[in-house]
Amino acid sequence: MITTNEIKFIKSLQQKKFRRQHGLFVAEGAKLVEDILGSNLKISAIYHTASWNNYPKAKNFPFTQVSKKEMGRISSLSTPSEVIALGNIPIKKLDVSTLKGSLSLMLDTVQDPGNMGTIIRLADWFGITNIVCSPTSADAFAPKVIQATMGAIARVSIYYANLEGVISEANILKIPTYGTFLNGNNLYTSNLTPTGIIVMGNEGYGISQGLENLINHKLTIPNFSNRKNTSESLNVAMATAIICSEFKRKVTFP
Amino acid sequence: MITTNEIKFIKSLQQKKFRRQHGLFVAEGAKLVEDILGSNLKISAIYHTASWNNYPKAKNFPFTQVSKKEMGRISSLSTPSEVIALGNIPIKKLDVSTLKGSLSLMLDTVQDPGNMGTIIRLADWFGITNIVCSPTSADAFAPKVIQATMGAIARVSIYYANLEGVISEANILKIPTYGTFLNGNNLYTSNLTPTGIIVMGNEGYGISQGLENLINHKLTIPNFSNRKNTSESLNVAMATAIICSEFKRKVTFP
Numbered sequence: 001m002i003t004t005n006e007i008k009f010i011k012s013l014q015q016k017k018f019r020r021q022h023g024l025f026v027a028e029g030a031k032l033v034e035d036i037l038g039s040n041l042k043i044s045a046i047y048h049t050a051s052w053n054n055y056p057k058a059k060n061f062p063f064t065q066v067s068k069k070e071m072g073r074i075s076s077l078s079t080p081s082e083v084i085a086l087g088n089i090p091i092k093k094l095d096v097s098t099l100k101g102s103l104s105l106m107l108d109t110v111q112d113p114g115n116m117g118t119i120i121r122l123a124d125w126f127g128i129t130n131i132v133c134s135p136t137s138a139d140a141f142a143p144k145v146i147q148a149t150m151g152a153i154a155r156v157s158i159y160y161a162n163l164e165g166v167i168s169e170a171n172i173l174k175i176p177t178y179g180t181f182l183n184g185n186n187l188y189t190s191n192l193t194p195t196g197i198i199v200m201g202n203e204g205y206g207i208s209q210g211l212e213n214l215i216n217h218k219l220t221i222p223n224f225s226n227r228k229n230t231s232e233s234l235n236v237a238m239a240t241a242i243i244c245s246e247f248k249r250k251v252t253f254p
Numbered sequence: 255m256i257t258t259n260e261i262k263f264i265k266s267l268q269q270k271k272f273r274r275q276h277g278l279f280v281a282e283g284a285k286l287v288e289d290i291l292g293s294n295l296k297i298s299a300i301y302h303t304a305s306w307n308n309y310p311k312a313k314n315f316p317f318t319q320v321s322k323k324e325m326g327r328i329s330s331l332s333t334p335s336e337v338i339a340l341g342n343i344p345i346k347k348l349d350v351s352t353l354k355g356s357l358s359l360m361l362d363t364v365q366d367p368g369n370m371g372t373i374i375r376l377a378d379w380f381g382i383t384n385i386v387c388s389p390t391s392a393d394a395f396a397p398k399v400i401q402a403t404m405g406a407i408a409r410v411s412i413y414y415a416n417l418e419g420v421i422s423e424a425n426i427l428k429i430p431t432y433g434t435f436l437n438g439n440n441l442y443t444s445n446l447t448p449t450g451i452i453v454m455g456n457e458g459y460g461i462s463q464g465l466e467n468l469i470n471h472k473l474t475i476p477n478f479s480n481r482k483n484t485s486e487s488l489n490v491a492m493a494t495a496i497i498c499s500e501f502k503r504k505v506t507f508p
Binding site for chain 1: 368372375376378379380381404405406409440442443475477478479480481484485488489491492495496499500502503506507
């Protein structure tokens, strides 16, 4: 059983305003909820239909069995799944010095939820733990983003911060900073360090000027086509895939 | 001016059935139409609002000026653009021997239109001219795919064919064939040839068993995470980006 007020409350979390107000996000689907149950993320409530059989792991959480019809009312998916969890949005204050020993990503106004989710999934694949986003980037805890991460949201830490401030501090701490530009050095022939911050820019405008001025290393993914009128750019998620791959390859399989 | 019948006709091309019946696809947006005008693709009709000013290039095509309201009625976008072109779907019969001298992609039931479009865009970036798709893959001339290619549909040749037949013939012609599997050899430490066919599989099930048996070289993109419960797979478009990048890098910037 679920009350009308609960339904309203859960649906309200589709909106960023209410997610921030209550510090909660919605995760839908058995695989995703299981990933979150196995992670450091905290869960506030679980709503599930009779078919969901993951009680043991969830025994410490307040869970509510609902009918399929009720699940349809709280779900944001066209085909409702058998379980929805309300998770606590982690409140994380970034200590830039923790970025010193590893490779991190920074997103400067990456606005498309699909791109954001895909980049979080890529970070997980490439063993990148920290992503620092500008406040103008998509909300990592929006339902569309969470679904696109395919569970990686449970394993990657997302920070929102003033990027110029973070890069300035990184420069003082001698953390190498990389960014992708149209006029940078060839990614494949550049020296890439095993640790550092890789900055990816907005879908249309790239990295903002203020941030560009602070970045140590400008990189470009060369276009291999000799056709005229070839594509002018790669989608930001594709570019992230290629860059992370090359950073990790150079260090691990030189 | 545009008649009600024309509007119906253009809207019908949103459906694969009618695209096949009439051999026409719909391309929407100034950049996309311009890319197609500069390509080998043939255009049957152009509908544009007064603001579109690309007449000179289009002078050989039957074009019709329409009001913004009429454009709204024929557009499939939430924000209609200033121009829509009806293009002829190229009828291409694949001669496998033409794949011998270059690097090609093969898609085994890649079903998501966004993935298909992104892969076509990647092919363009990496100078790959030919993509061979199973008939069970998404239609490359669906509006969503065409929009996602960002114009690359004008520069990459798409074939639909029986993939097992094509790979069998490739084997006879000694064209190297590569596929991505969970249990393949490390992409980064494998010998990769400058020419060959790279097979990418379905979003959920990967490459079909029949095709797997015919592929020479099995590759895997290693997971760099040492977290337990890490992502089990990469999205097929991401995997394509990483694989194409590594093939081109190894040959061009070894």
